[in-house]
Amino acid sequence: MATAVQAVERENYLNSNYGIKSWLLTTDHKRIALLYLVSITAMFWIGGFFAMLIRLELLTPAGDMVSSDTYNKLFTMHGIIMVFFFLIPSVPATLGNFLIPLMVGAKDLAFPRVNLLSWYIYTAGAITALTAMVTGGVDTGWTFYTPFSTTYSNTHVIGAAVGIFITGFSSILTGLNFIVTIHRMRAPGMTWRRLPLFCWSNYAAALIMVLGTPVIAITLLLVALERAFNIGIFNPQLGGDPILFQHLFWFYSHPAVYIMILPGMGVISEVVTCFSRKRVFGYEFVALASIAIAVLGFLVWAHHMFVAGISVYAALVFSLLSYLVAIPSAVKVFNWTATMYKGAIRYDTPMLYAFGFIGLFTVGGLTGVFLASLGVDVHVHDTYFVVAHFHYVMVGGMVMAYMAGLHFWWPKITGRMYPEAWAKLSALLVFVGFNTTFFPLFIVGYMGLPRRYHAYPPEFQVLNVLSTAGASILAVGYVLPMIYFLWSLRYGEPAPPNPYNAVGLEWMTPSPPPTHNFDETPIVTWEAYDYEHQPQEEVTVGH
Amino acid sequence: MAKPTEEHFDPMSHVVPVSLYVTIWAALMVFTALTVFAATVELHVFNIVVALLIATIKGTLVVLFFMHLRYSTKLTMVTVVAAIFFLIIMFSLSMTDYLTRAWSTSIR
Amino acid sequence: MGDIQVAEHALQHHFADMEQQQETSTFGMWMFLLTEIMFFGGLFCAYLVYRASYYQAFVEGSQKMNIWLGATNTAVLICSSLSMALGVRAAQMGKPKLMAVLLLITIVFGCGFLGIKAVEYHEHWVNHEFPGPAFHFETGDPAHPATDPVHTEIYFSLYWAMTGLHALHMIIGVGLVTWIIIAGLGGAYSRSYFTPVENVGLYWHFVDLVWIYLFPLLYLISKKHGGG
Numbered sequence: 001m002a003t004a005v006q007a008v009e010r011e012n013y014l015n016s017n018y019g020i021k022s023w024l025l026t027t028d029h030k031r032i033a034l035l036y037l038v039s040i041t042a043m044f045w046i047g048g049f050f051a052m053l054i055r056l057e058l059l060t061p062a063g064d065m066v067s068s069d070t071y072n073k074l075f076t077m078h079g080i081i082m083v084f085f086f087l088i089p090s091v092p093a094t095l096g097n098f099l100i101p102l103m104v105g106a107k108d109l110a111f112p113r114v115n116l117l118s119w120y121i122y123t124a125g126a127i128t129a130l131t132a133m134v135t136g137g138v139d140t141g142w143t144f145y146t147p148f149s150t151t152y153s154n155t156h157v158i159g160a161a162v163g164i165f166i167t168g169f170s171s172i173l174t175g176l177n178f179i180v181t182i183h184r185m186r187a188p189g190m191t192w193r194r195l196p197l198f199c200w201s202n203y204a205a206a207l208i209m210v211l212g213t214p215v216i217a218i219t220l221l222l223v224a225l226e227r228a229f230n231i232g233i234f235n236p237q238l239g240g241d242p243i244l245f246q247h248l249f250w251f252y253s254h255p256a257v258y259i260m261i262l263p264g265m266g267v268i269s270e271v272v273t274c275f276s277r278k279r280v281f282g283y284e285f286v287a288l289a290s291i292a293i294a295v296l297g298f299l300v301w302a303h304h305m306f307v308a309g310i311s312v313y314a315a316l317v318f319s320l321l322s323y324l325v326a327i328p329s330a331v332k333v334f335n336w337t338a339t340m341y342k343g344a345i346r347y348d349t350p351m352l353y354a355f356g357f358i359g360l361f362t363v364g365g366l367t368g369v370f371l372a373s374l375g376v377d378v379h380v381h382d383t384y385f386v387v388a389h390f391h392y393v394m395v396g397g398m399v400m401a402y403m404a405g406l407h408f409w410w411p412k413i414t415g416r417m418y419p420e421a422w423a424k425l426s427a428l429l430v431f432v433g434f435n436t437t438f439f440p441l442f443i444v445g446y447m448g449l450p451r452r453y454h455a456y457p458p459e460f461q462v463l464n465v466l467s468t469a470g471a472s473i474l475a476v477g478y479v480l481p482m483i484y485f486l487w488s489l490r491y492g493e494p495a496p497p498n499p500y501n502a503v504g505l506e507w508m509t510p511s512p513p514p515t516h517n518f519d520e521t522p523i524v525t526w527e528a529y530d531y532e533h534q535p536q537e538e539v540t541v542g543h
Numbered sequence: 544m545a546k547p548t549e550e551h552f553d554p555m556s557h558v559v560p561v562s563l564y565v566t567i568w569a570a571l572m573v574f575t576a577l578t579v580f581a582a583t584v585e586l587h588v589f590n591i592v593v594a595l596l597i598a599t600i601k602g603t604l605v606v607l608f609f610m611h612l613r614y615s616t617k618l619t620m621v622t623v624v625a626a627i628f629f630l631i632i633m634f635s636l637s638m639t640d641y642l643t644r645a646w647s648t649s650i651r
Numbered sequence: 652m653g654d655i656q657v658a659e660h661a662l663q664h665h666f667a668d669m670e671q672q673q674e675t676s677t678f679g680m681w682m683f684l685l686t687e688i689m690f691f692g693g694l695f696c697a698y699l700v701y702r703a704s705y706y707q708a709f710v711e712g713s714q715k716m717n718i719w720l721g722a723t724n725t726a727v728l729i730c731s732s733l734s735m736a737l738g739v740r741a742a743q744m745g746k747p748k749l750m751a752v753l754l755l756i757t758i759v760f761g762c763g764f765l766g767i768k769a770v771e772y773h774e775h776w777v778n779h780e781f782p783g784p785a786f787h788f789e790t791g792d793p794a795h796p797a798t799d800p801v802h803t804e805i806y807f808s809l810y811w812a813m814t815g816l817h818a819l820h821m822i823i824g825v826g827l828v829t830w831i832i833i834a835g836l837g838g839a840y841s842r843s844y845f846t847p848v849e850n851v852g853l854y855w856h857f858v859d860l861v862w863i864y865l866f867p868l869l870y871l872i873s874k875k876h877g878g879g
Contacts (some may be wrong), residue, residue, distance in 0.1 A: 106665065107664065107665040108665040109665075110675050110679060111675075111679060112663075112665065172686050176679060176682045176683060176686070177679075179682060180675055180678050180679045180682060183678065184671065184674060184675040184678060185665075185671075185675070210682060210685060210686055210689075211685070211686075211689055212689070213686070214686045214687070214689040214690035214692070214693070215689055215690070215692065215693045217690060217693075218690050218691075218693035218694060219693055222693075222694075222697075222812065225812065229782070229783050230782075230783045230784060231782040231783060231808045232782065232801075232804060232805065232808065233697065233805060233808050233809070233812075238801065238804065238805075239705075239801035239802045239804055239805045240805060241700070241701075241704075244697060244700055244701075247696075247700075248693055248696065248697070251693075521667070
């Protein structure tokens with residue numbers, strides 16, 4: 001029975017210092033992770049609010065709730081917030097920041113003050129973008145295609161672009177910190193082959209952050225300059241090429257989707273191995289697949305531009321490369337499945353979300369391969385088929401992985417157990433709600449319904465109503481964890497150091513960990529996921 | 544002087560002599576003069592080749608000696624190579640579009 | 652403070668020893684420079700695409716560049732790199748006053764570069780060679796009128812964007828070197844700890860490196876017709 005805990009607490013990173021200054025001026029990676037958790041959750045709900053308005057408008061075929069201009073703003077702002085302010089930082093900035101030093105056996109990240117600066121930059125960028133949104137909005141789509149964004153749009157393009165530009169530096173600095181930490185701060189005995197796959201995945205994502213984000217930064221800067229000074233780099237009437245914008249934009253934005261999914265895949269690796277009580281099948285392959293995804297991800301960007309007017313020969317090259325990039329992701333799915341085979345499966349909440357991830361990510365990933373085919377893409381580009389594809393990988397995949405990770409490490413982060421029954425119910429609602437929302441979109445998209453329109457022909461209404469109904473269920477599935485996580489902070493069962501009997505350095509510290517992580521620098525002598533030698537004690541999970 | 548390995552890297556052990564820095568400086572000045580001179584000669588399509596070649600030589604000297612890459616860890620070198628590699632990706636794959644657009648217009 | 656005490660004072664708590672801190676710090680700086688390379692890289696990509704497509708327009712635009720001012724600026728930056736490298740060496744030898752003098756010389760060269768750049772910018776500005784509604788381009792040779800002024804405007808857009816971004820980095824560099832001088836004279840560095848000096852040096856050389864490519868690409872596109 002959970003009761004409010006009043007016992008004298010051992011020193012940990014949460015109670016070592018009180019007061020707002022101790023949080024706003026902290027350099028402790030664990031506190032910074034929580035600062036990010038708050039900001040990112042806030043942005044998630046704002047982005048979700050725009051999604052709700054979109055789905056409400058699409059209940060009826062007529063554009064009767066908002067004007068088409070307003071609708072353009074709604075999907076733009078939903079996209080900008082969800083991509084740049086939620087998905088990209090979510091796992092790295094919260095779970096990555098918290099766990100990576102613990103997992104490698106370090107006292108903190110390589111550059112703790114840069115880490116704090118990174119959060120401030122994120123928040124400044126978010127406020128800038130939100131200001132642009134509330135003072136009139138942006139209607140270019142999150143993709144900012146020119147020359148509409150540079151010349152013809154009458155909305156706050158520069159404000160939104162500047163907000164994203166600023167937040168981009170937060171991403172760059174986080175990535176830089178992770179790479180340097182993983183190279184230079186590993187404890188004695190923590191070789192690359194013993195590194196948790198969560199670290200490998202975040203390392204690969206960090207490579208992309210560092211290499212790709214500067215390109216979108218300069219591109220958005222050029223858009224802002226063009227808009228402000230009427231320079232014509234992307235405007236065909238002034239000699240520019242609008243497709244050059246798309247090349248530069250997608251050079252980052254395609255690898256960006258791998259920034260989003262790789263950390264999520266890292267979470268899944270950790271969850272699957274723990275709840276199968278088996279080491280990950282093909283550890284080296286999974287680790288190298290992360291790096292392969294990062295590198296190959298940079299070679300495929302123009303598959304977003306097949307019908308934009310690029311040369312068909314270039315399209316052929318990018319189509320072939322896009323097929324290749326699916327391979328390492330498939331390797332991971334096979335290896336997770338093989339890990340579970342003949343394992344001792346426990347159906348705790350993180351594992352439920354992992355099951356959801358594996359299935360839904362596979363669907364999303366395969367539909368991505370359909371899109372890589374030139375012939376198919378001509379038919380379904382800019383339809384709801386694409387919308388369904390990326391929501392399957394991003395929401396069915398990434399957000400589920402994020403939920404899996406939050407649940408898995410919540411006891412470690414907060415020292416409290418969440419209520420398992422409610423958590424399982426939420427997972428189920430998310431799964432049902434998600435599929436009800438997005439599967440119909442595959443169908444209407446294939447039937448030809450274009451995206452980014454506030455009105456549609458009446459024959460598509462039934463499936464759209466189904467989709468909106470699904471969205472309501474999905475929303476409930478997301479609201480419940482907000483409630484029970486907050487509830488658990490005060491009333492949750494105090495968590496033991498290792499509630500799931502998992503293998504990993506982070507589980508060898510108390511829950512929550514002390515400020516300096518380890519009393520003595522650990523010396524690692526065991527292989528990763530050494531579940532064969534982990535004693536099979538009774539796993540304590542609160543109910 | 545032994546090249547530092549990752550385990551025994553000690554930046555204080557290696558001081559680059561002034562004479563080497565001055566030599567590099569002189570080489571850079573000479574190459575600058577050379578590239579200006581080459582621009583006064585009509586070499587058609589090779590103008591750009593020569594210019595970029597000289598610029599790359601100058602850049603290599605700056606990176607190796609002024610930025611101490613010659614005396615740095617392998618990891619640092621990998622970082623520099625990675626930058627060049629991804630730049631080349633961005634340039635070359637973008638150019639697959641621009642260089643082949645004209646090919647399609649001949650198909651009517 | 653003594654040599655070792657400076658290092659001990661600068662050692663941060665999450666590092667095992669100064670060697671680890673030094674390696675980490677330098678690696679971090681190189682990673683940052685990698686992001687800067689990609690940042691400028693986007694502009695170089697745009698340059699490459701437009702130059703390949705509109706070569707003649709670019710040739711005509713670059714004829715308007717003052718090759719002597721550009722070459723002088725290149726030489727100025729190379730000299731500043733030498734003084735910077737020597738300054739870092741002085742810090743490595745534990746000689747803060749010598750370091751300060753050499754870094755001051757570096758700043759002088761840096762400001763010289765910015766001054767010459769300002770002169771060039773002024774020249775282009777009064778000649779209406781700034782993109783936008785007021786842009787107006789003429790080759791100045793009645794026998795060879797401008798073939799493609801629309802795309803020459805793109806050339807100038809890239810010229811201003813690339814050199815402007817570079818100049819901004821120079822200004823930041825001057826600020827960073829100033830900070831190092833002040834901290835150095837205040838006794839912050841020693842033979843055992845001079846990583847910030849080394850890192851600012853890396854930044855400065857990187858900015859020089861960018862210019863090494865900008866100069867031929869913007870100023871030396873083709874045979875100069877006539878002087879300067």
